[in-house]
Amino acid sequence: NAGVMQNPRHLVRRRGQEARLRCSPMKGHSHVYWYRQLPEEGLKFMVYLQKENIIDESGMPKERFSAEFPKEGPSILRIQQVVRGDSAAYFCASSQGFGAGVDEQYFGPGTRLTVT
Amino acid sequence: AQSVTQPDIHITVSEGASLELRCNYSYGATPYLFWYVQSPGQGLQLLLKYFSGDTLVQGIKGFEAEFKRSQSSFNLRKPSVHWSDAAEYFCAVARRGGATNKLIFGTGTLLAVQP
Numbered sequence: 357n358a359g360v361m362q363n364p365r366h367l368v369r370r371r372g373q374e375a376r377l378r379c380s381p382m383k384g385h386s387h388v389y390w391y392r393q394l395p396e397e398g399l400k401f402m403v404y405l406q407k408e409n410i411i412d413e414s415g416m417p418k419e420r421f422s423a424e425f426p427k428e429g430p431s432i433l434r435i436q437q438v439v440r441g442d443s444a445a446y447f448c449a450s451s452q453g454f455g456a457g458v459d460e461q462y463f464g465p466g467t468r469l470t471v472t
Numbered sequence: 473a474q475s476v477t478q479p480d481i482h483i484t485v486s487e488g489a490s491l492e493l494r495c496n497y498s499y500g501a502t503p504y505l506f507w508y509v510q511s512p513g514q515g516l517q518l519l520l521k522y523f524s525g526d527t528l529v530q531g532i533k534g535f536e537a538e539f540k541r542s543q544s545s546f547n548l549r550k551p552s553v554h555w556s557d558a559a560e561y562f563c564a565v566a567r568r569g570g571a572t573n574k575l576i577f578g579t580g581t582l583l584a585v586q587p
Binding site: 360389391397398399400401404411412414415447449451459460461462463464465466 | 476508513514515516517518521562564572573574575576577578579580
């Protein structure tokens with residue numbers, strides 16, 4: 357019974373390179389959330405996606421960041437031309453979708469991005 | 473703007489002692505309320521949640537939390553702490569009836585347990 361999978365767990369990139377972070381939701385889940393945790397801070401919401409749709413990207417930086425959740429395959433968070441300030445832990449969470457009450461989100465182990 | 477405050481950045485308790493972690497929120501209406509725990513290098517695990525009904529909520533690992541509307545608080549408690557409870561604890565809220573269930577997190581409380 358696999359939970360939310362994220363890979364890679366650790367990613368090192370030089371300034372100016374691209375970073376691609378992958379998230380496979382739990383089986384049966386069609387909703388994905390991405391959060392960022394900067395050093396010594398809480399998690400900050402970035403984006404909420406359903407299959408093939410971005411529902412809420414109010415937490416995404418306006419430039420260099422993009423996210424997708426295709427019909428087939430994992431959700432991808434892409435950071436172009438990384439800078440040192442992008443160094444953080446990026447967490448993905450998945451949920452089943454709205455039922456009665458709020459959806460419970462299940463978190464993956466995170467990807468720790470280091471920009472050198 | 474919605475916000476979550478965890479006033480204690482770091483707490484140390486002795487094993488077997490009781491624990492209370494504070495959480496206050498600022499919101500237009502009563503949100504959904506959550507407590508998560510994060511062990512070093514790991515993802516977040518849900519301890520408990522409040523949606524409606526009884527204001528005292530029981531969670532996993534012997535934790536409980538009490539919702540107090542008048543104080544806009546949702547404090548986490550445990551009667552007897554175990555060494556394995558050492559971790560970081562996050563309080564979070566989500567808006568009722570919104571288009572998304574995005575979580576707004578506090579900055580966390582790091583719990584250390586002394587033998």
